[in-house]
Amino acid sequence: MRRLWRLNPRTVDRLVGGLIWAAAVSTLLILLFVIVYVSANGFPRLSWGFLTGKPQNMGRAGGIWPMIVSTAAISAMAVLIATPVGVATAIYLTEYTRESLLTRAIRFGTEALAGIPSIIFGLFGFVFFVVYLGLGWSLLSGALTLSLMILPTIVRTSEEAILTVPRAYREVSFSLGASRWQMVTTVVLPGALPGITTGVVLGLGRTVSETAAVILTAGSALHLPRSIFAPGRTMAVHFYILAREGLSDNMAWATGAVLLLSILLINVVINRALVALVRRRAVR
Amino acid sequence: MDRPKFEIRDLSYYYGSNRALHRVSLEIPANAITVLFGPAGGGKTTLLRLLNRLNDLVPGTRLEGRILLDGKDIYSPDVDVPALRRRVGMVFALPLPLPMSILENVTYGPRLSGLKNSKRLLEIAEKALRGAALWDEVRDRLHEPALSLSGGQQQRLCLARVLALEPEVILLDEPTSGLDPISTAKVEESLKALKKNYTIVIVPHSVQQAARLADVAAFLLMGELVEYGPGPRLFTRPQDKRTEDYITGRFG
Amino acid sequence: MKEKLIEAVLLGLALTAILSLFVITAFILQAGLPLLISYGPWRFLTGLTWAPTEGEFGILPMLVGSLWVTVGALLFGVPLGLAVAIFAAEYAPSWAAVAMRPAIQLLAGIPSVIYGFIGLKILVPLIRDNLGGPGLSVLAGSLVLAVMILPNVIAISEDAIRAVPQTYRDGALALGATHWQTIWRVVLPAARSGIVAAIVLSMGRAVGETMAVIMLVGNSLRLPISPLDPATTLTSNIGLEMGYASGAHRQALFATGIVLFVLIMALNSLASLFRRRPASA
Ligand SMILES: Nc1ncnc2c1ncn2[C@@H]1O[C@H](COP(=O)(O)OP(=O)(O)OP(=O)(O)O)[C@@H](O)[C@H]1O
Ligand SMILES: [Mg+2]
Numbered sequence: 001m002r003r004l005w006r007l008n009p010r011t012v013d014r015l016v017g018g019l020i021w022a023a024a025v026s027t028l029l030i031l032l033f034v035i036v037y038v039s040a041n042g043f044p045r046l047s048w049g050f051l052t053g054k055p056q057n058m059g060r061a062g063g064i065w066p067m068i069v070s071t072a073a074i075s076a077m078a079v080l081i082a083t084p085v086g087v088a089t090a091i092y093l094t095e096y097t098r099e100s101l102l103t104r105a106i107r108f109g110t111e112a113l114a115g116i117p118s119i120i121f122g123l124f125g126f127v128f129f130v131v132y133l134g135l136g137w138s139l140l141s142g143a144l145t146l147s148l149m150i151l152p153t154i155v156r157t158s159e160e161a162i163l164t165v166p167r168a169y170r171e172v173s174f175s176l177g178a179s180r181w182q183m184v185t186t187v188v189l190p191g192a193l194p195g196i197t198t199g200v201v202l203g204l205g206r207t208v209s210e211t212a213a214v215i216l217t218a219g220s221a222l223h224l225p226r227s228i229f230a231p232g233r234t235m236a237v238h239f240y241i242l243a244r245e246g247l248s249d250n251m252a253w254a255t256g257a258v259l260l261l262s263i264l265l266i267n268v269v270i271n272r273a274l275v276a277l278v279r280r281r282a283v284r
Numbered sequence: 285m286d287r288p289k290f291e292i293r294d295l296s297y298y299y300g301s302n303r304a305l306h307r308v309s310l311e312i313p314a315n316a317i318t319v320l321f322g323p324a325g326g327g328k329t330t331l332l333r334l335l336n337r338l339n340d341l342v343p344g345t346r347l348e349g350r351i352l353l354d355g356k357d358i359y360s361p362d363v364d365v366p367a368l369r370r371r372v373g374m375v376f377a378l379p380l381p382l383p384m385s386i387l388e389n390v391t392y393g394p395r396l397s398g399l400k401n402s403k404r405l406l407e408i409a410e411k412a413l414r415g416a417a418l419w420d421e422v423r424d425r426l427h428e429p430a431l432s433l434s435g436g437q438q439q440r441l442c443l444a445r446v447l448a449l450e451p452e453v454i455l456l457d458e459p460t461s462g463l464d465p466i467s468t469a470k471v472e473e474s475l476k477a478l479k480k481n482y483t484i485v486i487v488p489h490s491v492q493q494a495a496r497l498a499d500v501a502a503f504l505l506m507g508e509l510v511e512y513g514p515g516p517r518l519f520t521r522p523q524d525k526r527t528e529d530y531i532t533g534r535f536g
Numbered sequence: 537m538k539e540k541l542i543e544a545v546l547l548g549l550a551l552t553a554i555l556s557l558f559v560i561t562a563f564i565l566q567a568g569l570p571l572l573i574s575y576g577p578w579r580f581l582t583g584l585t586w587a588p589t590e591g592e593f594g595i596l597p598m599l600v601g602s603l604w605v606t607v608g609a610l611l612f613g614v615p616l617g618l619a620v621a622i623f624a625a626e627y628a629p630s631w632a633a634v635a636m637r638p639a640i641q642l643l644a645g646i647p648s649v650i651y652g653f654i655g656l657k658i659l660v661p662l663i664r665d666n667l668g669g670p671g672l673s674v675l676a677g678s679l680v681l682a683v684m685i686l687p688n689v690i691a692i693s694e695d696a697i698r699a700v701p702q703t704y705r706d707g708a709l710a711l712g713a714t715h716w717q718t719i720w721r722v723v724l725p726a727a728r729s730g731i732v733a734a735i736v737l738s739m740g741r742a743v744g745e746t747m748a749v750i751m752l753v754g755n756s757l758r759l760p761i762s763p764l765d766p767a768t769t770l771t772s773n774i775g776l777e778m779g780y781a782s783g784a785h786r787q788a789l790f791a792t793g794i795v796l797f798v799l800i801m802a803l804n805s806l807a808s809l810f811r812r813r814p815a816s817a
Contacts, residue, residue, distance in 0.1 A: 106551065175336065
């Protein structure tokens with residue numbers, strides 16, 4: 001390296017600069033390729049019947065309506081469970097305590113949970129929700145498992161969002177006779193809402209794309225789930241089974257396209273929320 | 285002016301090991317303007333914030349002595365702190381409207397105490413905004429964001445927000461420091477009009493303002509109360525050399 | 537009174553995370569520990585044969601498989617990710633830096649099964665036809681995992697690089713260093729601990745990834761030697777066999793889960809250790 005410097009630092013500088021631009025461009029190309037490849041393979045096979053029909057012959061033909069329903073139900077439930085818990089955790093950490101052994105324990109738990117791979121969540125969800133609590137392979141077991149998985153994301157983003165609300169607003173609220181909870185609901189939460197939304201939607205995205213944890217807890221039943229206690233197959237699981245077992249590449253890609261489209265839509269919402277957050281900060 | 289609104293008895297206050305107030309004893313009369321003045325770091329803001337327990341929010345502090353409001357210790361454990369803060373309102377140095385509409389800002393306090401009737405809220409808002417000499421300027425734009433007002437208007441909005449609580453005491457910490465002379469004059473006029481019905485404690489942003497407003501004045505220097513007495517006397521014939529130096533230094 | 541109640545409820549909810557961590561640990565242990573003990577931890581970890589029907593549960597091939605796949609992923613993913621992080625923090629015009637963020641975020645959001653299937657359709661034949669072997673291999677898994685850890689590597693290293701005070705750069709540039717010399721000699725050393733954290737954390741992600749790996753590594757139970765060999769990893773074995781395992785076999789999968797769990801916890805603790813250390817020159 002040293003010799004290179006001596007040789008001609010300017011040349012090295014230009015060379016490395018080129019490589020670094022190339023790295024950035026290739027990363028974007030990878031993303032673009034994934035999107036284009038899935039779209040090109042999937043969209044031509046999409047149809048109204050595919051979206052609203054039942055799968056036939058193990059998914060080799062027909063549609064994915066039951067999978068759409070299962071995905072929506074599991075994701076919605078997971079988010080509905082994790083959001084209040086996550087936001088409450090963030091509020092407790094930021095507004096109700098000072099740093100202490102307890103808060104460190106809570107933070108440690110959150111951080112550790114964030115690092116656990118989804119297959120472990122799957123194993124846990126299986127022994128705990130499916131077997132121990134007797135919920136069986138069901139939408140509910142899947143949602144409960146996923147809610148634990150996305151809890152750290154929601155806690156972290158909510159906490160960050162809450163910290164962007166200026167201290168002065170809290171003082172004003174208190175000085176006008178607000179109790180702590182009134183201060184939280186009238187000043188902190190409205191100000192943190194865009195950031196919290198980002199976290200929740202980020203979590204939603206993870207639940208939609210998750211496979212390992214869901215297949216072990218919600219099962220892979222093909223029919224339309226009639227209740228939250230019934231098993232169901234999400235789009236991601238369906239895609240996996242079609243793809244891995246070589247049942248039908250066409251159907252797999254069509255499912256993949258719907259899956260990817262959902263993820264894209266979810267990301268658009270995230271970015272909207274982020275923009276709102278940035279705007280709000282600029283106003284202050 | 286029979287019985288003092290606030291009686292401050294032998295008050296000392298510490299941020300960690302840093303002493304901000306040292307054995308301050310002071311009586312704040314009702315229906316008058318009391319001015320707390322002195323050089324930077326003297327403890328004026330601290331004293332003000334102790335009067336409605338806003339400093340409860342600052343960690344690692346210690347208080348000695350007593351503060352009585354109408355004869356009752358506001359730091360005794362059975363005090364309802366939000367209720368105390370509704371009785372003792374505060375206007376901050378910077379205009380700090382909350383990110384809501386003008387109307388929502390003014391009615392924030394009453395809404396916290398559970399008032400929902402929108403007709404009643406509007407009446408309260410009008411009265412408070414008139415009290416802060418802002419009504420005529422905002423009557424047609426009550427639903428616009430408060431942040432769209434000018435700095436001077438924002439500060440009067442903050443005053444109106446406190447008035448809407450119908451408090452007994454109004455605390456103001458350099459409320460005109462960010463304002464132009466015309467807005468400043470408007471705020472001062474409002475205060476003079478308000479003292480009939482309220483007890484007002486203000487940290488002025490200049491000695492001139494102190495002299496203009498003071499019924500009673502207290503001079504704080506490095507956490508100690510050097511001198512206090514009727515405003516007109518204190519500003520023309522200060523008893524303490526340090527008070528005199530400070531006043532004349534500024535006037536000079 | 538009402539306030540006290542609210543605070544108690546909030547505290548209760550805030551304890552969910554730590555409580556679940558506790559319950560997760562307890563249940564995984566309870567499900568896997570009996571077999572781990574009766575079979576013998578050493579035999580379990582170093583055994584070469586995994587034959588559930590014969591009661592043989594040696595996970596060494598999977599440990600090695602996980603190791604190879606992870607090392608491979610880091611080998612490809614870290615340099616690329618670091619370069620992108622340097623780009624975003626040091627080279628990119630501000631519009632490009634702003635445009636990168638949602639792109640990287642989207643890259644992280646794409647389901648791993650999709651990455652896996654694309655790898656299966658494109659990389660596997662490429663490897664088979666050009667490099668030999670069955671195609672389903674450590675290499676295929678590594679390459680796809682490299683893409684999957686990219687967002688992690690980029691986000692954390694970018695933060696670390698941005699946290700280096702501007703004065704450091706100004707000092708070096710004032711002494712006549714080129715842009716790259718400044719980055720190489722001043723910025724990267726100062727951001728070192730954050731970058732190490734990014735690498736260790738990504739290692740955890742790579743070790744823990746399941747579905748894409750199942751689709752790519754070929755799931756052979758033999759010890760992988762060359763990057764072109766098929767392999768099984770700790771995760772892929774659990775993912776494949778959980779569906780039908782029972783009895784001792786299922787317990788052995790949970791025991792594998794314990795090993796994975798311990799490994800990940802160790803990596804994440806290591807990462808947070810590095811992350812907490814402030815940037816220093
Ligand atoms: N939140 C705080 N934490 C620690 N020390 C503080 C805090 N607020 C004030 N102090 C200290 O208390 C002392 C009094 O400060 P205070 O703000 O009450 O003075 P002041 O008279 O209002 O000054 P100024 O005219 O600058 O507003 C100062 O020494 C200050 O450093
Ligand atoms: Mg002050």
